[in-house]
Amino acid sequence: xxxxxxxxxxxxxxxxxxxxxxxxxxxxxxxxxxxxxxxxxxxxxxxxxxxxxxxxxxxxxxxxxxxxxxxxxxxxxxxxxxxxxxxxxxxxxxxxxxxxxxxxxxxxxxxxxxxxxxxxxxxxxxxxxxxxxxxxxxxxxxxxxxxxxxxxxxxxxxxxxxxxxxxxxxxxxxxxxxxxxxxxxxxxxxxxxxxxxxxxxxxxxxxxxxxxxxxxxxxxxxxxxxxxxxxxxxxxxxxxxxxxxxxxxxxxxxxxxxxxxxxxxxxxxxxxxxxxxxxxxxxxxxxxxxxxxxxxxxxxxxxxxxxxxxxxxxxxxxxxxxxxxxxxxxxxxxxxxx
Numbered sequence: 001x002x003x004x005x006x007x008x009x010x011x012x013x014x015x016x017x018x019x020x021x022x023x024x025x026x027x028x029x030x031x032x033x034x035x036x037x038x039x040x041x042x043x044x045x046x047x048x049x050x051x052x053x054x055x056x057x058x059x060x061x062x063x064x065x066x067x068x069x070x071x072x073x074x075x076x077x078x079x080x081x082x083x084x085x086x087x088x089x090x091x092x093x094x095x096x097x098x099x100x101x102x103x104x105x106x107x108x109x110x111x112x113x114x115x116x117x118x119x120x121x122x123x124x125x126x127x128x129x130x131x132x133x134x135x136x137x138x139x140x141x142x143x144x145x146x147x148x149x150x151x152x153x154x155x156x157x158x159x160x161x162x163x164x165x166x167x168x169x170x171x172x173x174x175x176x177x178x179x180x181x182x183x184x185x186x187x188x189x190x191x192x193x194x195x196x197x198x199x200x201x202x203x204x205x206x207x208x209x210x211x212x213x214x215x216x217x218x219x220x221x222x223x224x225x226x227x228x229x230x231x232x233x234x235x236x237x238x239x240x241x242x243x244x245x246x247x248x249x250x251x252x253x254x255x256x257x258x259x260x261x262x263x264x265x266x267x268x269x270x271x272x273x274x275x276x277x278x279x280x281x282x283x284x285x286x287x288x289x290x291x292x293x294x295x296x297x298x299x300x301x302x303x304x305x306x307x308x309x310x311x312x313x314x315x316x317x318x319x320x321x322x323x324x325x326x327x328x329x330x331x332x333x334x335x336x337x338x
Contacts, residue, residue, distance in 0.1 A: 011044055014056055022063025027070035034067065034075045038082065045086040053086065054093040061087075061097045065104035069148075076108075076115050083122060091129040098130065099138040106142060106149035106156070123156065137175030143184040150188055150197040154204055167208055167215060174215070182220045189227030195239070198231060202242040210249060212277040218284065225285040247282070249273040 024037035127135050188201035228243045
């Protein structure tokens with residue numbers, strides 16, 4: 001019935017309406033319901049002007065952004081058309097909901113899948129209409145909070161890094177908050193369930209954040225290196241090779257070495273690089289891990305029969321977790337010494 005009142009440029013009870021429309025986009029419902037709901041969305045967007053859409057963008061985006069990854073094939077092109085026609089022209093007015101928008105797009109981004117190129121083009125157009133620093137900040141926020149977008153989001157960042165240019169010229173790839181980026185990197189390094197995300201984030205460190213560039217503070221570098229310790233314990237050769245390449249700045253991913261003298265020169269260069277750039281920060285990272293272990297509480301508070309609180313040294317109860325952590329660190333040292 002909304003389409004019969006197009007002469008009015010506002011929607012009554014828009015909060016209730018947007019809530020009901022979002023419920024109609026639940027993934028468990030059939031695609032026919034989704035298509036009908038999208039028709040209503042399009043009718044609403046045709047009725048209200050750009051100013052009202054900017055005001056109510058949070059209401060209408062609630063159900064739309066989460067649909068793309070679970071939508072049936074007939075639904076996806078219509079949904080993408082809504083994004084391209086009504087959301088993309090809003091430009092920086094999308095800033096309040098940009099992270100959610102990116103989560104929805106990256107969740108549906110799989111190489112070889114239908115509409116892959118169309119989603120990539122939409123992301124590129126979105127990046128061109130929004131401040132690039134803020135755009136990549138939202139990407140790192142999405143990586144930080146949503147595990148399903150990590151691999152595709154990091155791949156997108158890597159594909160937009162120009163190897164012919166210095167990272168300082170492309171510093172916008174880090175975003176506005178380096179702490180957010182570092183947090184996202186560490187989460188990916190610790191996500192042992194997603195080896196693709198781990199591999200991609202190590203490629204990001206190799207290509208964009210080599211140790212000698214010193215683009216991050218010492219504290220942030222220690223956090224990242226501690227994250228690489230976690231991967232070393234997985235004994236995954238493909239991942240460990242990338243870590244060693246990052247530590248030593250050697251092209252260990254390239255197996256085209258044919259000369260023994262070339263190999264010797266590479267070893268000398270890598271050893272010099274490690275001593276000059278990596279050794280100090282690596283030692284600091286190991287010290288911070290030992291300090292974290294030593295700060296584990298060995299005192300527990302127990303209640304006596306008369307409910308009086310008395311401090312009691314309970315080393316036995318705290319030993320398992322501390323010893324287990326220390327054992328992991330010792331294993332890291334053994335791996336690094338090989």
